Amino acid sequence: MPTIYLIRHGKASPEAADYDELSPIGHEQARLVGAELARRDLDLGPVVSGTLRRQRGTAVTALDVEPVTDPRWNEYDHLRLLALHPTGAGTLQERLDASLHAWTSSGATGEGSWTAFRNGVRAALDELAASLERGRTALVFTSAGVVAAACASLLNAPDPVFVAMNRVVVNGSVTKLVHGRGGTRLLSFNDHAHLEHGGPELMTFR
Numbered sequence: 001m002p003t004i005y006l007i008r009h010g011k012a013s014p015e016a017a018d019y020d021e022l023s024p025i026g027h028e029q030a031r032l033v034g035a036e037l038a039r040r041d042l043d044l045g046p047v048v049s050g051t052l053r054r055q056r057g058t059a060v061t062a063l064d065v066e067p068v069t070d071p072r073w074n075e076y077d078h079l080r081l082l083a084l085h086p087t088g089a090g091t092l093q094e095r096l097d098a099s100l101h102a103w104t105s106s107g108a109t110g111e112g113s114w115t116a117f118r119n120g121v122r123a124a125l126d127e128l129a130a131s132l133e134r135g136r137t138a139l140v141f142t143s144a145g146v147v148a149a150a151c152a153s154l155l156n157a158p159d160p161v162f163v164a165m166n167r168v169v170v171n172g173s174v175t176k177l178v179h180g181r182g183g184t185r186l187l188s189f190n191d192h193a194h195l196e197h198g199g200p201e202l203m204t205f206r
Contacts, residue, residue, distance in 0.1 A: 002179045004139075007142070010023070049069055052143070086099075087102075172202070
């Protein structure tokens with residue numbers, strides 16, 4: 001049965017001039033992802049990512065392979081959403097959650113809308129699943145919002161579930177999907193056991 005691993009990128013660099021670069025912690029998370037994938041001895045198929053540097057950098061650090069890029073695997077623009085749906089006081093996570101709830105319930109359908117983002121993620125996932133040969137595993141290096149959107153779609157979950165799943169996706173975590181006659185199914189979500197022996201500093205969400 002073909003499988004797809006959705007791998008969240010390592011920690012980015014929010015304090016640096018370029019947020020999109022992997023931080024030192026992000027590089028270590030990516031290294032441990034690579035070690036975990038090697039341990040699983042997968043029959044690898046396509047290795048893909050979005051176009052963001054933190055996504056591509058995680059793939060290169062983990063596997064020493066340059067992924068095939070597809071912008072549909074890119075993260076939503078959280079700074080744009082915070083500006084479009086200002087919520088005032090609260091922590092960054094509280095303000096982001098409020099912005100995501102407003103975004104997913106707005107009913108908009110054009111470029112930059114929740115509908116366009118969700119449909120793009122699902123289309124990319126469906127195309128990748130359909131291309132896989134029996135027994136092969138595709139690796140997708142992507143972001144928390146994409147992982148959450150894909151999983152919520154597969155579960156036919158209401159939009160607030162996307163926000164809740166998005167909040168807990170760990171940097172460097174692995175979400176496993178299987179594809180068969182019944183379609184694509186979620187098998188495991190947000191597996192990060194391979195990071196835990198590295199200490200609490202590797203448990204990051206940004």
